Amino acid sequence: MDTTIFLFLLQDGVINGAVYALVAIALVLVFAVTRVIFVPQGEFVAFAALTVAALENGRAPSTPWLLLALGILAAIAEVVWHFRDLTVKRIVRVALLDLALPVALLWLTLALAPMKLGQLVNILLAIALITPMGPMIYRIAFEPLAHSSVLVLLMAAFGVHFSLIGLGLVFFGPEGSGTTPLSSASFSLGDLVVTGQSVAVLIVTAALLVLFALFFGRTLLGKALRACSSNRIGARLVGIPTSAAGQFSFAIAALLGAVSGILVGPLMTVFYDSGFLIGLKAFVAAIIGGLVSYPLTVIAALGVGFAEALFSFWASNFKEVLVFTLIIPVLAWRSIYAPYHEESE
Amino acid sequence: MAALRSFAPAIVAALILIAPFTGWLPDYWVTLFNYIGISSLVAIGLVLLTGVGGMTSFGQSAFVGFGAYTTGVLTVHFGVSPWLTLPAALLVTMAIAAAVGAVTVRLSGHYLPLATIAWGIAFFYLFGNISWLGAHDGLPGIPALRLGGHQLIDPKEYFVVVWVAVVLAVIATQNLLNGRVGRAVRALRRSTRAAEAFGVNTAAAKLLVFVYAAMLAGLAGWLYAHFQRSVSPGPFGVVAGTEYLLMAVLGGAGRVYGAILGAAGITVLRDQLQNLLPWLFGHTGNFESIAYGAVLVLVLQTASNGLWPILFGPPPPPKPPTPRDGDALPAKTLPAPGARLLQVQDARKTFGGLIAVNDVNFEVESSRIIGLIGPNGAGKSTTFNLITGVLPLTSGAVAFDGHPLQAQTPQRAAALGLGRTFQHVEIVPDMSVIENVALGSYLLGRAGVFRAILKLDRAEEALLFATARRQLQRVGLAEVAMQPAGTLALGQLRLVEVARALCLNPVLLLLDEPAAGLRVGEKKALAKLLREVRAEGVSVLLVEHDMDFVMSLADRLVVLDFGTKIAEGVPAEIRKNPAVLEAYLGGVA
Numbered sequence A: 001m002d003t004t005i006f007l008f009l010l011q012d013g014v015i016n017g018a019v020y021a022l023v024a025i026a027l028v029l030v031f032a033v034t035r036v037i038f039v040p041q042g043e044f045v046a047f048a049a050l051t052v053a054a055l056e057n058g059r060a061p062s063t064p065w066l067l068l069a070l071g072i073l074a075a076i077a078e079v080v081w082h083f084r085d086l087t088v089k090r091i092v093r094v095a096l097l098d099l100a101l102p103v104a105l106l107w108l109t110l111a112l113a114p115m116k117l118g119q120l121v122n123i124l125l126a127i128a129l130i131t132p133m134g135p136m137i138y139r140i141a142f143e144p145l146a147h148s149s150v151l152v153l154l155m156a157a158f159g160v161h162f163s164l165i166g167l168g169l170v171f172f173g174p175e176g177s178g179t180t181p182l183s184s185a186s187f188s189l190g191d192l193v194v195t196g197q198s199v200a201v202l203i204v205t206a207a208l209l210v211l212f213a214l215f216f217g218r219t220l221l222g223k224a225l226r227a228c229s230s231n232r233i234g235a236r237l238v239g240i241p242t243s244a245a246g247q248f249s250f251a252i253a254a255l256l257g258a259v260s261g262i263l264v265g266p267l268m269t270v271f272y273d274s275g276f277l278i279g280l281k282a283f284v285a286a287i288i289g290g291l292v293s294y295p296l297t298v299i300a301a302l303g304v305g306f307a308e309a310l311f312s313f314w315a316s317n318f319k320e321v322l323v324f325t326l327i328i329p330v331l332a333w334r335s336i337y338a339p340y341h342e343e344s345e
Numbered sequence B: 001m002a003a004l005r006s007f008a009p010a011i012v013a014a015l016i017l018i019a020p021f022t023g024w025l026p027d028y029w030v031t032l033f034n035y036i037g038i039s040s041l042v043a044i045g046l047v048l049l050t051g052v053g054g055m056t057s058f059g060q061s062a063f064v065g066f067g068a069y070t071t072g073v074l075t076v077h078f079g080v081s082p083w084l085t086l087p088a089a090l091l092v093t094m095a096i097a098a099a100v101g102a103v104t105v106r107l108s109g110h111y112l113p114l115a116t117i118a119w120g121i122a123f124f125y126l127f128g129n130i131s132w133l134g135a136h137d138g139l140p141g142i143p144a145l146r147l148g149g150h151q152l153i154d155p156k157e158y159f160v161v162v163w164v165a166v167v168l169a170v171i172a173t174q175n176l177l178n179g180r181v182g183r184a185v186r187a188l189r190r191s192t193r194a195a196e197a198f199g200v201n202t203a204a205a206k207l208l209v210f211v212y213a214a215m216l217a218g219l220a221g222w223l224y225a226h227f228q229r230s231v232s233p234g235p236f237g238v239v240a241g242t243e244y245l246l247m248a249v250l251g252g253a254g255r256v257y258g259a260i261l262g263a264a265g266i267t268v269l270r271d272q273l274q275n276l277l278p279w280l281f282g283h284t285g286n287f288e289s290i291a292y293g294a295v296l297v298l299v300l301q302t303a304s305n306g307l308w309p310i311l312f313g314p315p316p317p318p319k320p321p322t323p324r325d326g327d328a329l330p331a332k333t334l335p336a337p338g339a340r341l342l343q344v345q346d347a348r349k350t351f352g353g354l355i356a357v358n359d360v361n362f363e364v365e366s367s368r369i370i371g372l373i374g375p376n377g378a379g380k381s382t383t384f385n386l387i388t389g390v391l392p393l394t395s396g397a398v399a400f401d402g403h404p405l406q407a408q409t410p411q412r413a414a415a416l417g418l419g420r421t422f423q424h425v426e427i428v429p430d431m432s433v434i435e436n437v438a439l440g441s442y443l444l445g446r447a448g449v450f451r452a453i454l455k456l457d458r459a460e461e462a463l464l465f466a467t468a469r470r471q472l473q474r475v476g477l478a479e480v481a482m483q484p485a486g487t488l489a490l491g492q493l494r495l496v497e498v499a500r501a502l503c504l505n506p507v508l509l510l511l512d513e514p515a516a517g518l519r520v521g522e523k524k525a526l527a528k529l530l531r532e533v534r535a536e537g538v539s540v541l542l543v544e545h546d547m548d549f550v551m552s553l554a555d556r557l558v559v560l561d562f563g564t565k566i567a568e569g570v571p572a573e574i575r576k577n578p579a580v581l582e583a584y585l586g587g588v589a
Helices: A003-034 A041-056 A063-081 A088-115 A119-130 A133-145 A150-172 A196-218 A220-230 A232-237 A242-264 A275-288 A294-314 A316-325 A327-337 B002-022 B027-052 B060-078 B082-104 B111-129 B155-178 B180-186 B192-197 B202-228 B238-252 B256-281 B288-302 B307-312 B380-387 B410-415 B433-444 B449-453 B458-474 B490-503 B520-535 B547-553 B571-576 B578-585
Strands: A186-189 A192-195 B340-351 B354-365 B369-373 B395-400 B418-420 B508-512 B539-543 B556-561 B564-569
Touching (some): A003 A041, A003 A192, A003 A220, A003 A242, A003 A275, A041 A063, A041 A088, A041 A119, A041 A242, A041 A275, A063 A088, A063 A119, A063 A133, A063 A150, A088 A119, A119 A242, A133 A150, A133 A242, A150 B238, A150 B288, A192 A196, A196 A220, A220 A232, A232 A242, A275 A327, A275 B111, A294 A316, A316 A327, A316 B111, A327 B082, A327 B111, B002 B155, B027 B155, B027 B180, B027 B202, B027 B238, B027 B256, B060 B082, B060 B111, B060 B202, B060 B238, B082 B111, B082 B202, B111 B238, B155 B180, B155 B202, B155 B449, B180 B433, B180 B449, B180 B458, B192 B410, B192 B433, B238 B256, B238 B307, B256 B288, B256 B307, B340 B380, B354 B380, B354 B539, B354 B556, B354 B564, B369 B380, B369 B520, B380 B395, B380 B508, B380 B539, B418 B490, B433 B458, B433 B490, B458 B490, B520 B539, B520 B547, B556 B578, B564 B571, B564 B578, B571 B578
Parallel strands (some): B369 B539, B369 B556, B418 B508, B508 B539
Antiparallel strands (some): B340 B354, B340 B395, B556 B564
16 A cells, blocks of 8 residues: 555545544433433434435425424324323423424425525525434433433334334435535645545534534533433432433434534435444444543544545455444453443343 | 143144144245244344343344354355254354354443444344355355255245244243253343352353354244245344344343244234335335334333233243252351351452551351441441452452462352352342242252253252252241242342352351341341351351341451451440440440
């Protein structure tokens, strides 16, 4: 391998790694606040990319219909689980957030899509459509299980993943699509051609990571979320509503997923089920970060991206085999370094 | 009636096997039942692994793949007879499961299922990329099973092959779980500490379950390959692995028959959805996964123990065999009364900057009851854990019966004859009381997995259960022996732990607050029992807060405060000792 190829692989790895980093910190956040190992995080990525692709072609994406379906389910779940304490306030909130909001976004999408208003509008609309899905999914699937063990929550996460993949096929169909790059500029750095897209990916990821760090380090809400993650019962006792914290963390996860989707859209052809592998690779990084450390997770995500690039150069057929085998020694090391105590039910 | 009951499973099994030949079952359903049977095998393994052993695996489908590909390669590339590939398929899955499991079962908590996802995916891509496995297209043209010159192609005939395998797997698994090793396995999920304290090598027990479950999956893969007559990587991915897990959870994790129920439920659901959904959505696709996900989430939210317990109630009580006259377990020779048994010399344990046990010295002689007392946080339980090998010493030494106990394990402590109870009760709630107690005599038995599966362990089991019953009688709990231990009150559970410790044939009994939660009458009975035990030559080291109880029993008391020994002597002296009074009452007023 000569330097050119190495630099090319490095660039490729860093870009993929940056996307994995965004997905991975969402996984860490969700796990920290709710103890859910959120397998379906990748679905947000794929759905966002497909939404932007449809908008670019002047078609109305099916995303608002999916959002409406989830909203109806969330409303039903809310009524069933909180039948005894249905207050007017709760009903109004459900009607507004679960039903009125999706309907409004549906109307907006149908109105805007044929106008082809350009990339920025497409991106903002995709983010607006994907982000509310997070809290809805939390309320449908995970809130009733909030006190279960990590294992039960993991199985439920797999259940949600299956359902979302199936729904993705129903709403988006089996065809894959790509999106136009955020920037078509490119420049040479020695032998290496750097595309504008890769610079855009790096800038967006870095900006979000800085925002993330500021949010958790400096704001009261961020600190409250950290409190939930270190001690749920303690957080409740000092008046932090853990359910709201759970919904909020899922909203952030969906938002980060949507942004990741917008970033990968131009890099690859995205299918309705492409999110799973992206999510799992991010997951490898999140595990290396021990599902707690954000900086370590970001470094690990870059490492996973680079390893993937190297493997695809040396043994492209066995790329996935090698990436996923990487995780086993990490898990073994984690088990010894930070053993996890038996859960009493 | 009783005779009918004991034959009922055999009759049901016979009825199942002749069902396809009655003509009432359409071929379509016969084929469906073949798939149910094949999935049941995997799900039974998962019940053992997840429901009983507490290890969640998303990767069982990979082992199905190893079974299927082994026979595929051997029959297609090398022309080996299909029946001969069965042992090969089982051996290959066994070897791979042992290698994968050796790393995996040592992982703790949620790291374990994550690892199964990782290697599940890795193996899936491996199957799809190796050219002599046919890569993504797979291996076509696998021969059918033959019986003499007759090919077993008709689904009805194959039905018999599949369900004979299922019935054998159910019998083997039930026998395994009811045996001595099975009890140890059943303790893995909820009370690993107790299992270790009675000599169970928990890592080996976990690996055993892992390999057993994988071999059932390998058997399923072999059956699948010869039924489909071709293999391709599709059915061996993580999606299929999750489907198997869903079957085990739906049926009732922890219940062997639940696995069959779950497999039937999911297979029929998938079949019906595959007919219905394309019609509903207008085009074909993998839509049934929507319903799978929903079913999984709903089952977890509303019936986390699965359907089997809801439909058929709790598991039946065990049927322990009765011993033949004259059989007895080997008796232990106890040291002469008054001999030095346990020596604790300058034992020290620090946790970071905190000195929990500060250079403590004391001895326990045989046939004595020694009380270890002190206020909360004095280091009593830590001292206990140092002696029983749960925690390593920072410095100092503990010797037992002449053996130095540095860097010992709980298993070694049990082998030397240290029987213990726990401050926070460690029992297996869904196992009957008598089986919990019989776990105490784990080291007195010899029967392993194969003897249990073939039911050759009955004579030994009878002796273990007779011992357990005798010890339960001594603590006054004979009448609740067959109840699930989880239904007992806390005080009774402490007595169950005492009975379990006595089953070890202990030389030294270490009791951690045995009288907490007992009523006055029960305390008197326990005191009487401990005096009896002492008269037999067993020593007792007793941590207790109930002063009347411990003062009336102990030959000598050792008093700890903030990790340091502040007094030692007979109860009458300790009562007057000013240092002890200060520690307990905060200074002489």
